[in-house]
Amino acid sequence: MAVERAITTMWDRYSEPLSMDDIAGAALLSKFYFSRVFRSVTGTSPGRFLSTIRLSRAKSLLLETSLSVTEIAYKVGYNSLGTFTTRFTRSVGVSPTRFRALLHGDRPSFSPPETDAYRRSGAVHGTVVLPPGSTELRVYVGAFGSPIVEGMPVSCDILDCPTDGCRVREYRLGSVPVGEWYVRAVAVAVRWADVDPRPWARNPRFVGAGEPVVMRDGQNVELRIPMRAVDLTDLPILMALPELDNRFFPEPVPTVRWDPEFASH
Structure with missing residues (x-):
């Protein structure tokens, strides 16, 4: 598949100054036609996909090596430390230095700054449906x-599915501000037998997406999220979780339901 060939090239050569011509050439398509096909398959542009791969690799290098932030920035294809730091912080939710420091610390805070927007909000609730055999x-x-699953969610819920029989789980996202939002779900394995204990090797097993939600004040939206196996055309997950979730360490922490309505008290 042309798009898969292009994505494989991005993963293999993310540290190089790849141009659109280079990526389209790997797909054996013209540049303009390739861009349209790529977006239709992945939901984003080739340039954005490449940037996501670079930042994903930066997350891994911050956790598995002692390279400096500057060295990592250049190693993943950035020519400017400032640009790298800005994009990493916006996409992951914390700065590169903070991300590395959190490896053996607490789960990163997802509390966004309080604004007037949070006084007019609603809620999203429903179920996530996992494939059989999970x-x-x-x-x-x-x-x-x-x-794109990046940065800091405006509301977050974390669910544990301890057995294969736990295919359907209920979630609730409270205090979702008025506006348009995209509800996304990511599932990772938590058994030591099924997951590499190194945090940088914990890749998502399943992903899911609901229809876009246009939230109105006081509204309560029900949304079902079917999950499916991750494949090559899925964008890497850039938010700080799950790599820094202490649930993977020997002493698990309790399930957290974060709600900005209560975090402000």
Whole structure:
């Protein structure tokens, strides 16, 4: 498949100054036609996909190596430390230095700054439906400002699915501000037998997306989220969780339901 060839090239050569011509050439398509096909398959542009791969690799290098932030920035294809730091912070939700420091600390805070927008809000609730044959999983559900799972969700719920029989789980996202939001879910394996204990190797097993939600004040939206196996055309997950979730360490922490309505008290 042309798009898969292009994505494989991005993963293999993310540190290089890849141009659109280079990526389209790997797909054996003209540049203009390739861009349209790529967006129709992945939901985003080739340039955005490449940027996501670079930041995903930066997350891994911050956790598995002692390279400096500057060294990592150049290693993943950035020519400017400032640009790298700004994009990493916006996409992951914390700065590169903070992300590394959190490895052996507490789960990163997802509390956004309080604004007047949070006085006019509603809620999203429903179920996530996992494929049959799933092992023990932890599912992260969040409301984001774009279809890409990055940055800080405006509301987040974390669900534990301890057995294969736990295919349907209920979630609730409270205090979702008025506006348009994208509800996304990511599931990772949590059994030591099924997951590499190194945090940078914990790749998502399943992903899911609901229809865009246009929230109105006081509204309560019900949304079902079917989950499916991750494939090559899925964007890497950039938000700080799940890599920094202490649930993966020997002493698990309790399930957290974060709600800005209560976090402000």
